[in-house]
Amino acid sequence: MLSVEKQILYLIxxxxxxxxxxxxDIYEARDVSPQIIRNSLSRLKKDGYIESTERSRYAVTPLGSEFIQTINRKPLLIEKTWDGVWHMVMFEVPEADRKKRDAFRGGLLQLGFGLLYKSVYISPWDYKEDVLRLADNLGITDWVTIGEGTFVHNGLTPEKARGIWDLDALSEVYLTKREWIRGHFSPSLERLLQEEPLDDRALFVRFLELGETIAELGLSDPILPEELLPAEWIGRSCFLECQQMLRTIACSIPEHSVYRTFVSRITAN
Structure with a gap:
């Protein structure tokens, strides 16, 4: 699913x-064309994430709600204590269903699984419901095996985890995002917050922009527990910095604004 589609699904x-x-009207301020919005809505409807309630109006489906819950749940892992249990997914999908196999693999990587051996993926977090739902949607449940446990030989160290999840590349992503946040986004936001009266539409555009960045980081970062991370890891602090800034923007949008509804999940926490 494209980033704009995820964001539209979140708004709906x-x-x-x-x-x-x-x-x-919302995406006009972000220079996204009406046709892109309509195409995104068509794809979301075709994939079963939204439905038409009446002409030109849409509501989220149970499948769409489940997808949003999965995305929202991942950042919560930052504060979670790991119980030391590993969760494994093994599969052998026939070559004739290669597209399904590739889609399944891509879904596992987005959830945060890492490739241990060929067709053996591992995660420190329990995603079995998401994995089963993904396999069921693709029609490959008979070729997927899920297990959990601990390693009794040749277990994972932070050094091995660094390679499995390519944490060096992810660290570069975080460094680039932090430079953008501190050098461009934050100063621009501060100027906007000092304006009188507040431009609620401009604030909401910043909310969408930062929310998109956080979503991208969430999909790239497996959110590994501290025990598996390098000592110099900046991902956690950068991610939390972005989340706190997102909350600041949400709470700054006036309660009477038409955009307040779209940030209610943030302001309610």
Whole structure:
């Protein structure tokens, strides 16, 4: 799913029911064309994430709600204590169903699994419900095996984890994002917050922009427990910095604003 589609799905689930014109108006400020919005809505509907409630209005489906819950749940792992149990997914999908196999592999990587051996993926976190749902949607449950336990020989060290999840490359991503946040985004936001009256639409555009960045980081970062991370790891502090800034933006949008509904999940916490 493209990033704009994920964000539109998030907005629809926040508002529960929304019309196309509202979405077009929102994304006009981000230079996203109306056609891209309509194409995204068509794909989301085709994939079963949203449904038409009436002409040009959409609501999220149970499948769409499950997807949003999965995305929202991953950042919560930052504060979670790991119980030391590893979760494994093994599969052998026939070559004739290669597209399904590739889609399944891509879904596992987005959840945060790492490739231990060929077709053997591991995660310190329990994603079995998400994995089973993904396998079921692709029609490959008979070729997928899920297990959990601990390693009794040749277990994973931070050095091995660094290679399995390519944490060096991910660290570069975080360094680039932190430079952008501190050098560009944050100063621009501060100027915006000092304006009188507050421009709620401009604030909401910043909310969407930062939210998209956080979503990208969440999909790239397996959110490994501290025991498996390098001592110099900056991912956790950078991610939390972005989340705190997102909350600041959400709480700064006036309660009477038409955009307040879309940030209610953030302001309620």
């Amino acid at each position: 689930s926040s508002a529960r029911d929304i019309d196309v014109k509202t979405l077009v």
